[in-house]
Amino acid sequence: MEGRLGKDFLQRIKQNGFIDFKNRKGQFEYRVTQESLMDRLTTDTRAACLSIDQNCRVLTIHGSMDKIVPAKDALEFARFIRNHKLHIIEGVDHEYTAHQDELATVVLDFVKAVREDRNTAELLQSCERAVNFIKARI
Structure with a gap:
């Protein structure tokens, strides 16, 4: 998770409520919200x-x-x-x-x-x- 979203992803998502993910060229690809992240982390x-x-x-x-x-x-x-x-x-x-x-x-x-x-x-x-x-x- 850290490799994809960055070292401080938990801090940034708590601060802003989301993280915008950019591809290798720096172009916006998608947004990870705090709710969607928690849903994924807690999925059985x-x-x-x-x-x-x-x-x-x-x-x-x-x-x-x-x-x-x-x-x-x-x-x-x-x-x-x-x-x-x-x-x-x-x-x-x-x-x-x-x-x-x-x-x-x-x-x-x-x-x-x-x-x-x-x-x-x-x-x-x-x-x-x-x-x-x-x-x-x-």
Whole structure:
């Protein structure tokens, strides 16, 4: 967390109520509020994973060199999500900068496989809880 938000991130977020995150070029990317940070820090990942309907298929793509969210976290998700596919891309960081083609291929292959197995409307219905959880995080 400190590596992404800076050493004094707790002090700055308490003082201002938010931290604006900028990319390597110094351009604004997103804002982290005190509320959203506390929500993320207190999320029970295991409970969130177990709340996903067992019929909902979940794909996690993770970079082996991700320093922001370690690959071991993706392995932890794989332990708790019942209908889960984990794909770790070797040598990739958090941003997948040089691996966009592989990332797109993995996602498209997953979507194609799901479509072949199930009706799209049925799939969306079974994933409602997962979608709501993701929306709450955005």
